[in-house]
């Protein structure tokens with residue numbers, strides 16, 4: 001069994017417990033990484049992908065944590081970090097949830113609002129500006145937005161505006177990786193003055209409706225987010241208790 005096959009097998013069994021992001025994103029960055037794989041009797045025991053002073057994939061069937069001494073960057077499931085001393089690292093915590101296709105409500109928009117597909121790449125600048133307006137600590141450029149349309153899981157029908165008349169007031173972007181049937185919600189945001197009116201919920205249900213052929217859909221987000229997106233996703237039927245840590249060594 002090779003590394004990619006082993007990782008895919010684990011991921012399909014437990015997507016949110018195996019990786020902090022959609023599988024295709026990790027598979028796309030494995031080339032050039034040092035990979036370690038231990039399989040015994042057909043069962044994956046240990047899996048690890050490293051580059052330089054960073055660990056990007058780490059999975060161990062016995063719950064043995066990695067040796068983080070000398071590392072600058074680690075992506076790690078919270079259950080594997082319990083025994084580690086993280087004092088020398090900045091720690092960001094992310095929830096990661098999965099939707100299995102049940103609990104699908106019909107998306108409902110207030111009167112005067114409508115969905116419209118984003119015209120990418122022509123509207124890349126509008127997409128970047130809208131995202132930057134919705135977060136305090138995120139800045140993306142239109143070049144970066146265009147690069148998202150080049151990924152293997154890009155699907156034009158999963159880039160959606162909600163318009164109030166002509167005005168974009170919410171934006172949702174999802175991916176669909178047909179090779180394993182994984183949908184993933186990538187960007188969900190509502191204009192600050194339109195929050196709390198059900199637009200986020202309508203956007204998520206509409207994207208899930210468009211992802212009806214997906215075997216499952218994943219989402220993640222920072223736990224330390226005042227707008228509490230986790231509550232929105234759980235309200236829309238996402239489930240799970242996996243938390244992922246991004247560790248960056250302090251200067």
Ligand SMILES: CC(C)(COP(=O)(O)OP(=O)(O)OC[C@H]1O[C@@H](n2cnc3c(N)ncnc32)[C@H](O)[C@@H]1OP(=O)(O)O)[C@@H](O)C(=O)NCCC(=O)NCCS
Nearest residue numbers: 188189190195196197198199200201221227228229231232
């Ligand atoms: C998170 C966000 C998309 C929610 O959008 P919204 O339009 O305000 O959400 P809705 O009005 O559709 O809320 C839907 C449900 O989510 C829950 N919810 C939404 N915001 C919540 C909050 N701040 N606290 C608790 N619950 C919340 C409610 O239970 C609500 O369900 P209900 O209608 O049955 O009461 C919006 O606050 C936002 O754009 N935040 C900034 C960008 C961001 O962080 N995006 C998520 C990245 S992972």
